[in-house]
Amino acid sequence: MKKSFIGLTKPVLEYQSLTGLMTKPEKIAIPKKASLFFKGAYSQKDAVLLKIGEKVKTGQKLCLYKNSDEYAVSPVTGTVSLISSYLGNFGQSCAMVTIDTADTEEFDESFKAVCAAPSLDTARNFLTGAAGSPCFGCFSDPEKKIKTIVVCGTDSDILVETNGYIAASKSDIITKGVSILKKITHASTVIVALPKALVKDAGAIGGASGAELREIGSEYPSALPLVMMKNVMGQPVPAGKGPGDMGVCFFSAEAVASIGAAFTDGRIPVTKTLTLIRKDLSRVMVEARIGTPIADIFTACGVTVSEKDRIIIGGPMTGVSVYTEEHPVTPDTDAIMVQGSEDVSLVSDYPCINCGECVRICPMNIPVNMLVRFLEAGQYEEAADMYDLHCCIECGLCSFVCVSKMPIFQYIRLAKYELSRIPAAAEEA
Ligand code: SF4
Numbered sequence: 045m046k047k048s049f050i051g052l053t054k055p056v057l058e059y060q061s062l063t064g065l066m067t068k069p070e071k072i073a074i075p076k077k078a079s080l081f082f083k084g085a086y087s088q089k090d091a092v093l094l095k096i097g098e099k100v101k102t103g104q105k106l107c108l109y110k111n112s113d114e115y116a117v118s119p120v121t122g123t124v125s126l127i128s129s130y131l132g133n134f135g136q137s138c139a140m141v142t143i144d145t146a147d148t149e150e151f152d153e154s155f156k157a158v159c160a161a162p163s164l165d166t167a168r169n170f171l172t173g174a175a176g177s178p179c180f181g182c183f184s185d186p187e188k189k190i191k192t193i194v195v196c197g198t199d200s201d202i203l204v205e206t207n208g209y210i211a212a213s214k215s216d217i218i219t220k221g222v223s224i225l226k227k228i229t230h231a232s233t234v235i236v237a238l239p240k241a242l243v244k245d246a247g248a249i250g251g252a253s254g255a256e257l258r259e260i261g262s263e264y265p266s267a268l269p270l271v272m273m274k275n276v277m278g279q280p281v282p283a284g285k286g287p288g289d290m291g292v293c294f295f296s297a298e299a300v301a302s303i304g305a306a307f308t309d310g311r312i313p314v315t316k317t318l319t320l321i322r323k324d325l326s327r328v329m330v331e332a333r334i335g336t337p338i339a340d341i342f343t344a345c346g347v348t349v350s351e352k353d354r355i356i357i358g359g360p361m362t363g364v365s366v367y368t369e370e371h372p373v374t375p376d377t378d379a380i381m382v383q384g385s386e387d388v389s390l391v392s393d394y395p396c397i398n399c400g401e402c403v404r405i406c407p408m409n410i411p412v413n414m415l416v417r418f419l420e421a422g423q424y425e426e427a428a429d430m431y432d433l434h435c436c437i438e439c440g441l442c443s444f445v446c447v448s449k450m451p452i453f454q455y456i457r458l459a460k461y462e463l464s465r466i467p468a469a470a471e472e473a
């Protein structure tokens with residue numbers, strides 16, 4: 045972090061370059077058990093379609109509930125051995141399906157049978173569980189006319205280089221993916237966003253596929269989509285809205301590579317690339333099947349997790365800690381970080397001393413020192429109405445600089461989550 049001596053300018057946190065990560069990724073063996081998450085509490089047991097003992101093939105679409113469009117893609121061939129409940133962040137519960145892997149791998153051919161003529165329906169029906177988690181939701185909303193697709197060849201958090209690595213090493217398949225995306229979505233413009241260091245290596249993606257190339261700044265959080273909307277697209281997003289409301293949809297480089305590979309090979313990509321950040325902050329690129337328990341990755345990469353160490357899914361600024369090494373790799377796991385107990389900064393019970401560090405660093409100019417008072421008191425609606433809660437782009441910088449070590453970012457996420465539940469709760473009532 046660069047900070048001026050007299051402290052009158054904002055401190056600056058910069059993204060790292062890909063130096064040292066362009067070696068071949070560490071390939072993790074196919075796991076003995078793979079687990080997949082399904083949204084929502086595992087309560088509708090009568091409506092469950094999958095059965096214990098059911099055989100599944102690699103690349104097979106799995107639907108857990110009747111009358112639900114949600115699906116996952118089996119990353120292995122094997123037998124469904126367990127359907128259980130998993131407790132996630134903020135006490136949110138979801139269903140977890142565990143598959144015992146068979147000795148011989150067989151590939152499901154359902155996607156191959158329909159992939160010769162790429163269409164948005166085919167992509168939506170088969171690829172959202174692929175590596176990189178391509179999301180086509182905004183193309184289903186008639187109120188959102190998507191005209192521009194942004195392909196992110198950069199990662200939004202510091203120390204994470206997954207999509208930068210993919211942009212630099214898989215430019216051919218991303219170019220195919222961009223062509224297919226343009227064709228099936230009818231988007232008029234595709235923009236490839238790259239950090240300066242990658243423009244030379246991955247710049248061909250822009251030219252060969254008719255996409256425009258844009259350079260992303262090196263200061264955190266330039267690669268967060270909402271910041272890109274303002275700085276790269278020149279279209280600031282109003283509070284409470286998203287890029288989709290402005291006709292823009294973001295895809296990671298890995299998601300686009302998955303689309304390109306799937307429609308070329310007829311197989312849904314189920315191997316995830318991710319950055320493993322060790323306790324000493326050294327990093328290694330890893331390739332593992334979706335569903336692999338992160339314990340398998342730690343064993344293969346020589347990482348030991350001791351008592352009071354912290355496991356974080358995602359990067360150091362915006363990642364979420366998990367409580368078990370059995371947590372599986374998901375289609376959107378771009379990084380796993382292990383923080384040694386000596387580096388975990390403990391949350392204190394000191395009050396806000398009004399130092400103003402959080403206000404000076406906030407890229408959205410939110411009066412964080414005021415906001416945090418309402419969040420601490422659980423007054424979320426007031427925080428949203430009076431202190432710009434919904435303008436927050438969730439960069440985590442305020443927590444990072446807080447001298448009182450207040451968990452401001454966690455308060456913000458909790459507040460947004462609680463407010464998002466109000467319409468559903470009102471409907472239920
Ligand atoms: S996380 Fe904190 S610093 Fe970042 S935008 Fe939100 S309030 Fe501002």
Ligand code: SF4
Pocket residue numbers: 395396397398399400401402403412413416445446447448449450452
């Ligand atoms: S950085 Fe922390 S202590 Fe300082 S004003 Fe912000 S919330 Fe208060």
